[in-house]
Amino acid sequence: MGKRGRVRLSGMKVGDRTTSTWKESVDVLMERFFPAARTNAVFNVECEVRTDERQFEWSEVSEAVKSMKVGKAPGLDGVCTEMLRAIWRAIPEWLKRVYDVCLCTMRFPSAWKSARVIVLLKSPEIVRSDPGSYRPICLLSVLGKVLERMMVKRLERLVSERLCDAQYGFVRGRSTEGAWNRVQEWVNGSESKNVLGVFVDFQGAFDNLEWDCVIQKLREIGCEEIGLWESYFIERRVCMTGVCDTVWKDVRRGCPQGSICSPFIWNLMMDGLLWQLREHECKMVAYADDLLLIVEGRNRAELERKRTKWMKMVYEWGVKVGRVVLSACLNVCRTVSTAAMQVLMGGLPWDLECVRRGVCYKIKNGISMSEHDVVNDDDLREKSVDECVKMRRETGGERRNTEVPEERSTNAGGSRDPKLVVASVTKIRPVILTGTTGAGLPRRIRPPS
DSSP: OOTTOOOOOOOOEETTEEOOSHHHHHHHHHHHHSOOOSSOOOOOOOOOOOTTSOOOOHHHHHHHHHHSOTTOOOOTTOOOHHHHHHHHHHOHHHHHHHHHHHHHHTOOOGGGGEEEEEEEESOTTSOTTSGGGEEEEEEOOHHHHHHHHHHHHHHHHHHTTTSOTTBOTTOTTOOHHHHHHHHHHHHHHOOSSEEEEEEEEETTTTTSOOHHHHHHHHHHTTOTTHHHHHHHTSSEEEEEEOSSOEEEEEEOSSOOTTOSSHHHHHHHHHHHHHHHHHHTTOEEEEETTEEEEEEEESSHHHHHHHHHHHHHHHHHHHHHHTOOEEEEEOOOOOOSOTTSEEEESSOOOHHHHHHHHHHHHHHHTTOOOOTTSSSOGGGOOOOOHHHHHHHHHHTTTOOOOEEOOOOOOBOTTSOBOOOEEEEEOTTSSEEEEEOOTTOOOOSEEOOOO
């Protein structure tokens, strides 16, 4: 249940068969959301009580309680944020004592580690029988979230000055706009003849982190609450409730979606990869689990050599922490100027996607392009999908050079204004070229093989 309402689970396709009952569908989703660990992590959780030390400050508890948002769904215990705040106002000593005992004994209560799973459909247009069309939200105990927040705050104070500045996701004061501006500065300022952008995605990044790797990282940075973190990562359970049944599953890897610590733990784990790439003189920008590598070179051979070297590091890191790289590099294409960054055969940045959809809407509805559009009528050389398919059949699948219209708009100084040129290749996917002032665009390109 949520703002989008309850999702009706249809039959899930698993190989060549389709599930026929609600429980079978839930089992399939649970296996996808919470995969089994490669090894069963065994942690030595401390049990000794030290009442003379290891206590939370009053300010820590107060800040954590007040930071919890109201109006959110409660966990299995039914305690909501409004109830928690009322307890803090009435008997703050009792609540602080509960958290102090957790810190002293290095125990994260089991009841706070059990979550109710809510399934959301990623988009109403996608196929409902595909398990990948859904994403889980774990409703955890508010009491446990307060303890998580205090644990994360202590980690942030410990490592905030040591984290790589290439990470823009879940970092205060940073955004996608800042990340994209940094990429543009690198591309525009490059002295190399060619610049290659390599986009890397980690599928199900938060759901697949190996707990033993997380604990090892926490030990390396000198975390004093290591026992509490070990207790946090054991005996975790999730359930999904239907009309007549409840399905439980043990969780043995990953950070639950909806938890307080998930974003910071991911950034902490990915920080090692970012520093490793920087040591090998790689320019990169990360936003949460999305990574962009900037590869510069004099020729194609140099680009491919650097790309292969850095992608090997990314792949090895992904295998180590439990997540294999899903998608990697864009194809190499020669550029006339590094001020023009090419994005081939992949997803567009959000700003270009908005422009593309606007252009497609006008084309579909027969609306003429105006002088204010970044794409003019003269720039459009697109063929329909049917025409592209017919051409591929006639040529036997042979790929040919594709004409890219030259920019026509110039400013008073004679230099070209920023343009977006859309052309079609026989692979029936758009080639997007973004240029900046003074940048020349190639007259012809060869679609990558």
